[in-house]
Every structure is written in structure tokens, then in C-alpha cells.
Amino acid sequence: MPEPHAAVPAAMPAADLPPLEDLLAEAHVVALPMVTKFRGITVREAFLTRGPRGWTEFSPFVEYGDREASAWLAAALDFGWGDDPEPVRDSVRVNATVPSVAAGDVASVLARFPGCRTAKVKVAEPGQQLADDIARVAAVREVLGPEGRIRVDANGLWNVDEAEHAIHALAACDLEYVEQPCATVDELADVRRRVKYMGIPIAADESVRKAADPLAVARAGAADVLIVKAQPLGGIRSALEIISLAGLPIVVSSAIDTSVGLAMGAMLAASVPRLDFDCGLGTAALLAADVTREPLTPVDGAIPVRRVEADETLLAEHAADADRRAWWMARVERCYRVLAESAA
Incomplete structure (x- = not known):
């Protein structure tokens, strides 16, 4: 069975990936409570960081494997480090x-x-x-x-x-x-x-x-x-x-x-x-x-x-605990390697 779609997108080839240390430099992991259960979850976790273009997000659901999740990381890098398309509506x-x-x-x-x-x-x-x-x-x-x-x-x-x-x-x-x-x-x-x-x-x-x-x-x-x-x-x-x-x-x-x-x-x-x-x-x-x-x-x-x-105050208020932060940081590093290796 083929793996889920997780190819390095043309918008962010491996040669243009920002250094991993830049991605992790302003990393935050948050755990946000939900109003009601959705998809079986009551707390939504996400990894946030800031690139030259602004804040960006990596938040694949926790059950997704690294290859599938790597496409989500490619999106985060594209949004934080790539150029924005021209909008036709505001x-x-x-x-x-x-x-x-x-x-x-x-x-x-x-x-x-x-x-x-x-x-x-x-x-x-x-x-x-x-x-x-x-x-x-x-x-x-x-x-x-x-x-x-x-x-x-x-x-x-x-x-x-x-x-x-x-x-x-x-x-x-x-x-x-x-x-x-x-x-x-x-x-x-x-x-x-x-x-x-x-x-x-x-x-x-x-x-x-x-x-x-x-x-x-x-x-x-x-x-x-x-x-x-x-x-x-x-x-x-x-x-x-x-x-x-x-x-x-x-x-x-x-x-x-x-x-x-x-x-x-x-x-x-x-x-x-x-x-x-x-x-x-x-x-x-x-x-x-x-x-x-x-x-x-x-x-x-x-x-x-x-x-x-x-908001830095909200990022701190809703920060995930140390174990969950470590889990997300390790996940980002693994998915980054998938992106780099996929286009090598």
C-alpha cells in the first residue's frame, strides 16, 4: 500500500529548506483546550515558530506517522520562509x-x-x-x-x-x-x-x-x-x-x-x-x-x-508540559530529515 502523500512540494525544495536550528530557535508547543470534543480530542496541540515571513504552524494529528506529517512541516516552512501568493480577496x-x-x-x-x-x-x-x-x-x-x-x-x-x-x-x-x-x-x-x-x-x-x-x-x-x-x-x-x-x-x-x-x-x-x-x-x-x-x-x-x-503571554499560558514539548521537538527534527532526504 502506498504511503500517504508526503512529497517535498515544489514550493520548498530541499536545497531551500531553512536550517533546522532556525526552525527551532523560536519554537513553542501549545496545548489548547477545546469547547467540545472533536475527532476524539479535547485538547489540540500545535508546534509554532516564527520565520522571516511571520508566525507559522506545524500541527499534524499525533497519530500521523513521520512521512505523512512531513508534508505538514513543508507547509509550515513554506508559510514562514516562502513568498506569499497574490490574493484576489481580503x-x-x-x-x-x-x-x-x-x-x-x-x-x-x-x-x-x-x-x-x-x-x-x-x-x-x-x-x-x-x-x-x-x-x-x-x-x-x-x-x-x-x-x-x-x-x-x-x-x-x-x-x-x-x-x-x-x-x-x-x-x-x-x-x-x-x-x-x-x-x-x-x-x-x-x-x-x-x-x-x-x-x-x-x-x-x-x-x-x-x-x-x-x-x-x-x-x-x-x-x-x-x-x-x-x-x-x-x-x-x-x-x-x-x-x-x-x-x-x-x-x-x-x-x-x-x-x-x-x-x-x-x-x-x-x-x-x-x-x-x-x-x-x-x-x-x-x-x-x-x-x-x-x-x-x-x-x-x-x-x-x-x-x-x-502573543507571548498566551504562548506561555498554554504551553504544553515538558514531556509533550520534547515529543513535538523530536517530531519536528524527524520530519525535517524526511523532507531533506526525500529530495536528496
Whole structure:
């Protein structure tokens, strides 16, 4: 089985990698509490440092191996040391993100995303039933009203038959699209064929950011929309190249980044010529703390496109303990070696 996509992106070849000591010179590791559990976590850890271009972030989830995580480090280096693309907009409309909460908690979650006209709702949570998903999505529809847009994300946890059944069950809530209903490209293509008559698009996330070939899903005709995340794809310019080659509508999203990482995503979204969908970059609202006094939380349904200045007091207040800092520092060193060796 091929390893997840982790090639050194063209925007940051190995010869241009900054010295490791520069990367570590202003390193901070933070542990930020979350408002509610998301992806099974209640605390989000991230490595932050400052390059010539400003603050940058490396925050692959802890279960990811070094080769997969190295693409995230390439993105951090590109954002901190590389040149910024030319933006075509100065703000980006974003969606609300609803974790796998009880239906009764939906309104309080959505209240953290003022002005957002779109909500992405997590479904297929292990230990829950389809009935829980139906109730949650129906609660979102009730809060947003008939003009709101609802997309659901299964993170690849359904099989094809389960996905078809769930999409039928949720269709009454008027879905904008279904994100990663199944794990593989072949399964996505099968689901897309089965529900095409319903007019509900299929979006691919993991089949882009965790794939050996992030363009395979587009070539296979297995998705109508691509979810694009700057960190997993090696940075802004690497992601822009993938977007250009794929030729499909895209949604720029985040991975529960701090506001520093969200600034990277916002700059990517600002550089895409056409955005047909609201982007998944409002997730700072799911954090109970951040690293800046001016977090990139949604205002009137959008976030600004700007770099974020980390606050030294907040970095110290939310610093990870010594063991976790050592773990992240060692991880950065290993991933740096992967980047250097990949292009050698």
C-alpha cells in the first residue's frame, strides 16, 4: 500500500529548506483546550515558530506517522520562509462546524459562528447511530432555517450501502454535499453513481490529503467537490497546483488549527480564483483558547485574510508540559530529515 502523500512540494525544495536550528530557535508547543470534543480530542496541540515571513504552524494529528506529517512541516516552512501568493480577496466566507453533539446542543454550537450561513455537520461517529445523525442534522436545519446550507462529513466511516442509506435518510434536510462518505476512491465513485439522481454532490477530503496521489479521486470521477487543506498538502502553493490540475470546485478547510494555521488556510482560499462554497476555516470557534489576542473567529460569517501575530503571554499560558514539548521537538527534527532526504 502506498504511503500517504508526503512529497517535498515544489514550493520548498530541499536545497531551500531553512536550517533546522532556525526552525527551532523560536519554537513553542501549545496545548489548547477545546469547547467540545472533536475527532476524539479535547485538547489540540500545535508546534509554532516564527520565520522571516511571520508566525507559522506545524500541527499534524499525533497519530500521523513521520512521512505523512512531513508534508505538514513543508507547509509550515513554506508559510514562514516562502513568498506569499497574490490574493484576489481580503476575506473568506466560512461555515460553522458542528461536532457529533446531541441534537439539543446544536443551537449553542452554532451560536459560536455568528453570521455563518453554512454548517458542516459531523456524522457516522463511532458509538452513535444513524438516528443520532438524523436528529443532529434536523436540529441544524431548524436553527439555520430553509435558506441555510448543510453539508455532512462522515470521515470515510460508512461502507457503500451504509452511505447510500444514510444519504437517503438525510436528504430531507436538503444537503449541499456529503463529504467523504466512504474511505476509498472506488467506494466514493460507487456512492456517487448511486445517488447522482438525487442531485447531492460527493466531496472528497481524506482521498485528497491522505492519498499517495491527491489527484486520483478527480481523475476517477469519484467526487464533485474537493476539500483542500494547506498543511496536509505541503503548503499554499503546492495546494494551488493541485487545485489547478484537478479542475473541480474546491472548499478550503482546516484541521482545527490555531489562528496561525488558519491564516495559512485563509491565504490559500484568498488565492483561489473562484470559490463556489463557503470554506471550513471558522474552526477557531471550537477552541476555548488561542495563541493570539485577535483570533480568526467568524464575524458576519467570514474571516479576514491576514497573518496572525502570536502573543507571548498566551504562548506561555498554554504551553504544553515538558514531556509533550520534547515529543513535538523530536517530531519536528524527524520530519525535517524526511523532507531533506526525500529530495536528496
